[in-house]
Amino acid sequence: MPNAGRISNRIRRLRFDNDEMTQEELANHAGCTRQTIIALEQGKYVPSISLAFQIARAFSVTVEDVFQYEETG
Amino acid sequence: MAPLQKRALYSLVIGVVFAVALIVIFIVKGDVTTFDEDLGFRLMVYALWVGVPLAYLIVVNLTLRKPGQVDERDRLIMERAPRFQFLAVLFSLTAWVIVLTEVFSDQGQVPVIYLTLILISTLIIGTIAQALGILFGYWRGESRA
Numbered sequence: 239m240p241n242a243g244r245i246s247n248r249i250r251r252l253r254f255d256n257d258e259m260t261q262e263e264l265a266n267h268a269g270c271t272r273q274t275i276i277a278l279e280q281g282k283y284v285p286s287i288s289l290a291f292q293i294a295r296a297f298s299v300t301v302e303d304v305f306q307y308e309e310t311g
Numbered sequence: 312m313a314p315l316q317k318r319a320l321y322s323l324v325i326g327v328v329f330a331v332a333l334i335v336i337f338i339v340k341g342d343v344t345t346f347d348e349d350l351g352f353r354l355m356v357y358a359l360w361v362g363v364p365l366a367y368l369i370v371v372n373l374t375l376r377k378p379g380q381v382d383e384r385d386r387l388i389m390e391r392a393p394r395f396q397f398l399a400v401l402f403s404l405t406a407w408v409i410v411l412t413e414v415f416s417d418q419g420q421v422p423v424i425y426l427t428l429i430l431i432s433t434l435i436i437g438t439i440a441q442a443l444g445i446l447f448g449y450w451r452g453e454s455r456a
Contacts, residue, residue, distance in 0.1 A: 270382035273313040277384060286383050 243309040250279050252297045252304060259296075267296035315385040318374040319445035325370065326439035329363040333431065346424045360431070367438070392444030399440030400433055407432070 253259045261275040268275075269292055270285075277283035278293075285293065294301045312320075333356070337343065340352040375381065381389075407429050415421045 271313055271380070271385065273316075274382050274384045283384055289383055 243307050245284050245305055245307055246281065247278060247305045249275065249293065249304060252299070256297055264293070264296055268292040313385060313449065314374055314380040315389065315445060316449045318371060319442040319449075321370045321374060322367065322438055323442035323446065325363060325367050326435050326442060329359060330432075330435050330439070332359055333435075343422060343424045343428070356427075388445055388448035391448055392441050395444030395447065396437050396440040399436050403432060403436045404429070 253264060261272045265272045265275050270289060290301050290305055294304045336355050340349060346352055411421050411425060
């Protein structure tokens with residue numbers, strides 16, 4: 239059985255690349271709360287597929303441009 | 312602070328205030344045996360009985376009034392909180408059974424007032440435990456959707 243990997247993201251980088259979009263603005267675009275964006279940026283939360291797509295859509299990029307899967311072990 | 316987290320905090324405060332108020336009333340007005348004889352005592356307990364759930368409902372409505380205030384992470388935390396609640400209620404009922412059995416076993420009967428106290432304490436403990444479960448979920452940072 240393969241080891242579970244780690245999912246990282248580039249949300250903070252993408253926000254700054256998008257005219258310094260605020261966490262609140264991103265949350266409104268993605269349909270979640272600002273606290274969830276904070277948890278995502280801190281790597282404390284892994285979103286559902288649906289939220290991952292909404293976040294990627296908010297930046298007009300693909301899901302893999304936002305989230306990366308890193309295998310561990 | 313997330314709206315759900317805020318609501319949990321208010322619920323915790325209400326639950327603790329209710330518990331403390333109840334304990335203070337029972338200490339000031341006498342023990343449970345005077346409950347049947349003292350109308351003022353009963354009215355105070357009934358006032359708490361009505362007032363606290365009302366306060367709770369107002370707080371819940373005020374803190375989660377707008378749509379979109381709860382997202383998938385909040386729901387995940389909310390879904391996991393009842394585990395806390397279940398265990399807390401189970402332990403409190405077990406404690407009641409043990410204490411009442413030990414205290415009243417020689418009399419063969421338990422005063423009726425204890426039914427009300429068991430119900431009130433279960434509701435208080437349920438509310439406090441759910442709030443603690445939610446706050447613990449945020450503190451720990453639920454990590455998987």
